[in-house]
Amino acid sequence: MSKNCRFAVAVHIAAVLALSGDEPATSEWIAGSVNTNPVVIRRLLSALSKAGLVRSLRGSAGGSLLARPPERITLLDIARAVEEDEGPALHHQPPNPACPVGRGIQPVLVRVIDRAEAAREAVLGTTLLSEVVTQIRAEAMG
Amino acid sequence: MSKNCRFAVAVHIAAVLALSGDEPATSEWIAGSVNTNPVVIRRLLSALSKAGLVRSLRGSAGGSLLARPPERITLLDIARAVEEDEGPALHHQPPNPACPVGRGIQPVLVRVIDRAEAAREAVLGTTLLSEVVTQIRAEAMG
DNA sequence: GCGAAACGTAATCTCATCAGTTACAGTTTA
DNA sequence: TAAACTGTAACTGATGAGATTACGTTTCGC
Ligand code: FES
Ligand code: FES
Numbered sequence: 001m002s003k004n005c006r007f008a009v010a011v012h013i014a015a016v017l018a019l020s021g022d023e024p025a026t027s028e029w030i031a032g033s034v035n036t037n038p039v040v041i042r043r044l045l046s047a048l049s050k051a052g053l054v055r056s057l058r059g060s061a062g063g064s065l066l067a068r069p070p071e072r073i074t075l076l077d078i079a080r081a082v083e084e085d086e087g088p089a090l091h092h093q094p095p096n097p098a099c100p101v102g103r104g105i106q107p108v109l110v111r112v113i114d115r116a117e118a119a120r121e122a123v124l125g126t127t128l129l130s131e132v133v134t135q136i137r138a139e140a141m142g
Numbered sequence: 143m144s145k146n147c148r149f150a151v152a153v154h155i156a157a158v159l160a161l162s163g164d165e166p167a168t169s170e171w172i173a174g175s176v177n178t179n180p181v182v183i184r185r186l187l188s189a190l191s192k193a194g195l196v197r198s199l200r201g202s203a204g205g206s207l208l209a210r211p212p213e214r215i216t217l218l219d220i221a222r223a224v225e226e227d228e229g230p231a232l233h234h235q236p237p238n239p240a241c242p243v244g245r246g247i248q249p250v251l252v253r254v255i256d257r258a259e260a261a262r263e264a265v266l267g268t269t270l271l272s273e274v275v276t277q278i279r280a281e282a283m284g
Numbered sequence: 285g286c287g288a289a290a291c292g293t294a295a296t297c298t299c300a301t302c303a304g305t306t307a308c309a310g311t312t313t314a
Numbered sequence: 315t316a317a318a319c320t321g322t323a324a325c326t327g328a329t330g331a332g333a334t335t336a337c338g339t340t341t342c343g344c
Binding site (some may be wrong): 300311 | 326333334335336
C-alpha cells in the first residue's frame with residue numbers, strides 16, 4: 001500500500017484489544033494477526049499507552065488491555081497517539097524574504113493547512129472505536 | 143520543517159505566477175524566490191501544467207503563466223496536481239485472514255480515511271488562489 | 285526461589301521517498 | 315547562429331519507517 005501504516009495498524013491493534021475484552025493480548029498474538037513483527041506492535045502499544053488508551057501488564061501471562069471502553073475511544077485519540085506531530089509541511093529552506101511572496105506566504109499556508117487538518121480531525125473525532133469494531137464484525141461475517 | 147513541501151512550494155509558485163500576471167516567469171526566477179533549485183520548480187510546473195493550471199512557453203524569453211485567472215484556481219486543484227495519489231495508508235503486508243479483525247478491517251479503514259480526506263479536501267476546495275494572494279500581500283506589507 | 289513468558293527499548297539493516305544537483309537534448313527568439 | 319529557456323533523465327545524500335535481533339526487566343506458576 002503506501003506509507004504511514006502506523007495509524008492503520010494502531011486501529012487494528014485497538015480493535016483486537018476491544019474484541020479480546022478482559023483477556024490480555026500479547027504482542028506476539030497481535031503481531032500474528034496484523035502479520036508483522038511483535039516489536040512493531042510493542043512500539044505502537046507503547047505510544048498508545050503513553051496516550052492513556054491502553055494498559056500493559058508485564059511479566060508472564062502479561063499482555064495489553066484497553067484502558068477504557070471502546071465507546072470512549074475515538075479514532076482521533078488513536079491518530080494523535082501514534083502520528084508524530086509534524087507542524088504543517090512548509091518549505092525546507094526559508095523562502096527568499098526579498099520576494100513579496102516569500103515574505104508573506106508562510107503564515108497564510110499555515111492557516112490554510114491547519115484549517116484543512118482540523119476538518120480531517122473532526123471526522124476522526126466523531127468516529128468511535130466501538131463503531132469501527134461493529135463494522136469490522138459485519139465485514140468479517142458478511 | 144517537515145516532509146512534503148510539494149504542496150507548499152506549488153502554492154508558492156502559483157502565487158508568484160499570479161502576481162507576475164502576463165509576464166512569463168522563468169523557473170530560475172521562481173527558484174530564486176522559493177530559495178531552491180530551478181529543476182525542483184520545473185518538476186512542479188510540469189505537474190501543474192499536466193493538470194491544466196499552468197502554461198509554459200519554451201525557448202528564449204520563455205517562462206510560465208497561469209492558464210486561468212487565480213479566482214478560478216482552488217488550492218485543491220493545486221494539491222491534486224502535485225500530491226501523488228496514494229490510496230489510503232493501510233497495512234504493508236495484508237493482515238492475517240484467520241483473524242476476524244484482519245479479515246474485516248481494511249474496507250472499514252478505507253471508508254473512514256476517505257471520509258476524513260474528503261473533509262480536508264472540502265476546505266482546500268473552497269480556498270481560492272486569489273484569496274491566498276490577497277492574504278500574502280497583506281502579510282508582506284503589514 | 286527458579287524458570288518461563290512477557291514487556292520495554294536500543295541498535296541495525298533495508299528500502300522507499302524526496303529535495304537538490306548536474307547534464308543534456310529540444311525549442312524559440314533576436 | 316547564439317543565447318536563453320523548457321523538459322527530463324540520472325545521480326547523490328538525507329530522512330523516515332518497518333523488520334529484525336538482542337538484551338535487560340518484570341511477573342506468574344510451580
Ligand atoms: S519566496 Fe517562495 S516564491 Fe518568492
Ligand atoms: S490484528 Fe490486523 S489482522 Fe488481526
